[in-house]
Amino acid sequence: MIMTDVRQATTADHVVINTLYDMDDAARCLASVGFCLTPRAHHTLGSINHLVVLDDSYLELVGLPREGEAIRKELLEYPKGINGLVFSENAPEQRYADLTLRGFRADLPQTFSRPVECEEGRYDALFTAVRLARDTYPAGRVYFCQHHTPELVWRNEWRHHDNTAYSLAGLLVVSTDPAxxxxxxxACINRTPEPEETGFRIRLPANRHLREQYPMDIRFVSENAYRHRYGDLGYDGSGRSSYFGAIRLRVQSMDALLAVIEVADSDMPHVQMADGALAVGIPLFNCLLEFVEVDDYASAT
Structure with missing residues (x-):
């Protein structure tokens, strides 16, 4: 019997920032940059999180409680900083079978949940994840996530940010071998990378509204190219052969973002780039965010 492939087109679901045991400070930092964060939640796996919900995706702050018995060991295996790239999924069993058939080592699909407090009451947000083996990509964790209850994630009250962020434009991978x-x-998502001036890219459609004008690009650059663009704001890769160097976000108003940054009560070194982007370093948890109002990359052919 031939199994029908019911998997949807691969899109970027969210990007993860590992805070380890410093969730309070990390949440305060992102709030001071003008993000609205979801209330803190506790996964059944033992971790805690806050989300920055965007129109097409989200950022996830994930960490560990200072008290509690269940500990997610995979979080302790990485330093603070951008730690995970997550693709959307609608058929995790098929995804697992396809990955293993093509020689990837992956964990069996795992279903877990976290409670969500909202105006209507308390509910459980439910997910199923297929995670690639820890050593597949040195930069961090890569996995596929099915949302059984997306209505408990993309809620209107969490999608409005003082800095006017609305869309995930890209993730930068800094590598000793970008190609x-x-x-x-x-290979893991059946996409062929495209060469570009500073390295390579994989272009994905937006997750929630599959519109061509809002692609999400995974870009691959050398350490030299990374330092040339960001200088001292650049992430510390902790000696790894590759690491996630920056998250790129779209904003509706650069003026609104700058107004928030200027009064932030946290250490937020930032630089306005020649192309109009604003790079913001968050030294507390070794993270770099880049904001764009007019996304030149999205219109590039």
Missing amino acids: GDAVAYG
């Missing part, structure tokens, strides 16, 4: 890493990432 090789681009091919390796593309």
Whole structure:
């Protein structure tokens, strides 16, 4: 019997920032940059999180409670900083079978939940994840996530941010071998990377509203190219051969973002780039965010 492939087109679901045991400070930092964060939640796996919900995706702050018995060991295996790239999924069993058939090592699909407090009451947000093996990509955790209850994630009251952020534009992978890493990432999602001036990219459609004008690009660059663009704001890769170097976000108003940054009560070094982007470093948890109002990358052919 031939199994029908019911998987949807691969899109970027969210990006994860590992805070380890410093969730309070990390949440305060992102709030001071003008993000609205969801209330803190506790996964059945033992971790805690806050989300920055965007129109097409979200950022997830994930960490560990200072008290509690269940500990997610995979979070302790990485330093603070951008730690996870998550693709959307609607058929996790098929995804697992396809990955293993093509030689990838992956964990069996795992279903877990977290409670959500909202105006209507308390509910459980339910997910199923297929995670690639820890050593597949040195930059961090890569997995596929099915949302059984998306209505408990993309809620209107959490999608409005003082800095006017609304869309995930990209994730930057800094690598000693950008070409090789681009091919390796593309292989797990059946995508062929495209060369560009500073390295390579894999272009994905937006997750929630599959509109061409809001793609999400995974870009692969060398350490030299990364430092040339960001200078001292650049992430510390902790000696890894590759690491997630920056998250790129779209905003509706750069003026509104700058107004928030200027009064932030946290240490937020930032630089306005020649192309109009604003790079914001968050030293507390080794993170770099880049904001764009007019996204030149999205219109590039």
